[in-house]
Amino acid sequence: MPANPKADQGFLLALRRWATRYCPWVGLEGADGLTLDITGSAHLFGDETAMLADMHxxxxxxxxxxxxxxxxxxxSAWALAHYGTTSAPNDMQTALAALPVAALRIERKTDVxxxxxxxxxxxxxxxxxxxxLARRFGPELLLRLDQATGVQSEDINPLKAPPHYAVRMSFPEPIGLCADVMAGVERLLVKLCEQLALDGVGARTLLLSLRRVDRDTQEVELRLxxxxxxxxxxxxxxxxxIDTVDAGFGIDQLRLMAIQVEKQPVQQINHVSSGSKDQFDDLLTRLGARIGLENIQRFLxxxxxxxxxxxxxxPAAFSSPNDAWTHAQPRPIRLFPPEPITGDGSxxxxxxxxRRMTLTTGRATGPERIAPEWWMADENWRSGLRDYWRVETQQGRRLxxxxxxxxxGWFVHGEFA
Amino acid sequence: MQPKPLICFPLATSRVHEACGANAFKFAAISGAQNHTRVLWVRQAWQSDILHPIGLLPYYDPSKTLLAQVKNQVEGLTVMEEALRDGSVSLVIIELDQPINLTVGRRLQLAAKTGKTTGLCIIPEGMGSNAAETRWQCDPMFDPERADSTLMCWRLIKNKSGTLCDWYVRWDATKSNPADRIVVVSPPGE
Structure with a gap:
């Protein structure tokens, strides 16, 4: 199986989150390790040995x-983890003294x-x-040695917990009417949006979970x-x-979570167009909820x-318009998959x-030669070069x-209409 | 003799119109060129032909077009109704392959009225709905005089608020004013 560093990193982050059950200070150690500062939390598990046993x-x-x-x-913890025995040693100094010098996190050259x-x-x-030693190898080696023996202190940088945008609300009595649910959602939204605005982010995907009295959960997802x-x-x-939710015997808890958030920097609003732009974005959201946000597209x-x-x-929701259109030659409005016709000569x-019509060429303009892009393997362009002609037929169709x-061979590729 | 001036075009807002014939796409593109800030084009995803934005370029800026890819006609009509009612997209174009009944047609009309928007259905020939405000039969014409011509024949075959008429029209992309770009000409060969 090929290496997947990104997935490994994700797994390590998950493990880091789990490790906070032992102590609040957990940092990453390289690409494959975690460092925990258990000062003051070991007694919660009995002692250090019990804690290690629990981890194992x-x-x-x-x-x-x-x-x-x-x-x-x-x-010293790094040294013991990489070169020592896995159980907790009784005498730290002797255990450390027996380890090879490579356990000091020094460069390979220094080690040799x-x-x-x-x-x-x-x-x-x-x-x-x-x-x-200092003269020969520089201060780095002695720093590492002092850090291992504990003479020099070294900090652990615990990662910041990722922000979590979720709010919930429980009701003393179950509710069932749409208007009531909307009123509840409004209160939750106001709280959630305050939190989002404070951090300068905006929600892209929201999930509303409605817990019913019979413990069933209904979910409403909103992609903006x-x-x-x-x-x-x-x-x-x-x-x-919310109209599609089945309330059953009533809903007694609402939970609203912003699953996906994006940076939303404060923007100068424009008195001319911002109102219609907002309305248009809301329309996109509503249409996107119906047919999928990816299915509303724009041309670039x-x-x-x-x-x-x-x-x-x-997708229009994930791109901004670009009107840098250039055209040297006219192109048809509609393109078909090439349809063969009989014809010989160039x-x-x-x-x-x-298409079951007999057409007579009235005027032909061309050829415009287009060569296939050799750096892209395209099934349709296997037949090589193409000489394009704009043909106006006596019957009117412009092909x-x-x-x-x-x-x-001759093919029809599009129609100028 | 001077040709008659065009009536019913640009298409009346707050109404839904229909276009059929081989040049219906061009008619839709020319409609899109009439002072619309955004155009929503609803197509069914299975269709094998593709709408080419550079082909739209002589008519209007393709970056103001949005394409909605829908599964079937019913979904397309729902999208169209919602967009017409909202009003932030001033022209909604849909390609239909089955006739729509009067109820559906009325719903679209009401949606367009609420949103003050214009709708245009590109329909197969002879499948018009009675609710449509106008129906246009658009056919390309061969122009023996000019190369690269855009001569076409627009027949107004249904009009709820006026008479029916035929025009021979040419598109002149060089003019700056969108209203001047549609040139009504005398029938060819006269």
Whole structure:
């Protein structure tokens, strides 16, 4: 299985969150470790040994193999976790002295040089004069040594808990009317939006859980077309979702959570257009709730001569308009998958049949040669170069025909109408 | 003889109109060019032909078009009704493949009236609804005089508030004023 560092990181963060059950100060150690500062919290589990046993037990049950080092300082704990025994040692100093110098978190080069000098263990190193060591290897080695023995203190940087945007409300009596639920949601929204506005973020996806008296939970998800933290704008958008909720014997708890939030910097409002823009975003949200927010798209220009790839369709809620359209040659309004017609030679056929119509070429403009993009493997462009002709037929239809000189054949690709 | 001036176009707002014929797409694009800030184009996702934004470029800026991809016609009509009623999209275009009944047609009319917006249904020939305000049959014409011509024949085949008429129309993208871009000409060959 290929390595997936991102997933590993995610797992480590989850484990970090779990580890806060032992102490509040938990930091990440490199890409594969956690550091816990258990000062003052070990007695909650009995003592250090009991705490270690508890950790081992729980992690083993979860199927996670770990190495845990317990030390007087961050350095010694690291050394014991990587090179020592996993159980808590009785005498920290002797346990540390027996470890190899690599346990000091030093560079590989320094490690090899120390080995050559015959200084193989931490015990050897502490017994040596400090001044020559500092002269030879620099202050880094002694700092690491002092950090391991606890002479020099070292901090743990606990990660900040990610902000959690959720509010809830319990009712003394179950409610069932739509208007009541909306009133409840309004109160929750006002509280949630205050919190969001304070942090300068807006909700993109909201989840409303309605707990019924029979312990069943109904959920209403709302995906917004734009990050918002205005309660009065979000509330009407919930109406449609709440209408579909089955209240059963009544609802006794509401919980509103912003699942996905986005930075929403404060913007200068414009007296001309901001009102209609807001209204339009709300329309997008409502339509998105019906047909999916991804299915409302806008056209963005793309840099390609291939007609199908000269534009992209991006979800309107996640993109901003770009009107840098360039066109050297006219293009049809409608493109079809190429439809073969009979014709030979490189000039457009004077008469041809297309979609059961007999058409006579009145005027043909071309050719415009478009070469396939060799850096993109496209099934449709296997036939090679295309010479495009704009053909105006006597019958009126204006078609976009192409001829493939490398693989002779005529096709209709679009219509200018 | 001077050709008759165009009536009923630009399409009346707060109403829903219909267009059919081979040039219905071009008619829709020209309607989109008439002072609309946003255009919503509702299409069914299974359709194999694609709307090419660069093809819309001679008529109006394609970046003001939004495309709604829907599963079926019923979903498309719901989207259209909602958008018409809201009023923030001034023109809603839908491609229909089945006839709609009077109830549906009336609902769309009421939605357009509430939102003061314009709706346009591109319909297959002969599948019009009685609720439509106007129905246009748009056919391309061959123009023997000019190359790259956009000559077409617009037949007003249903009009709730006036008479029926035919026009021969050409689109002139070089004019700056959108109203001047539609040039009504005499029938070819006269």
């Amino acid at each position: 037990h729980r992690l083993k049950r979860a199927g996670i193999a770990v190495r845990i080092g317990l030390g007087i300082s961050r350095g 040089a120390l080995q050559r000098l015959g200084l193989r263990t931490i015990g050897d190193l502490t017994a040596t004069e400090r001044a020559p 077309a734009r990050a918002l933290h205005d309660a009065h704008r979000i509330l009407p958008l919930f109406q449609r979702g 220009p793309a840099d390609s001569h291939i007609p199908e790839r000269s534009f992209i369709r991006a 000039q457009p056929p004077p008469r041809f049949r297309w 976009w025909l192409f001829y493939t000189p490398q693989n002779p």
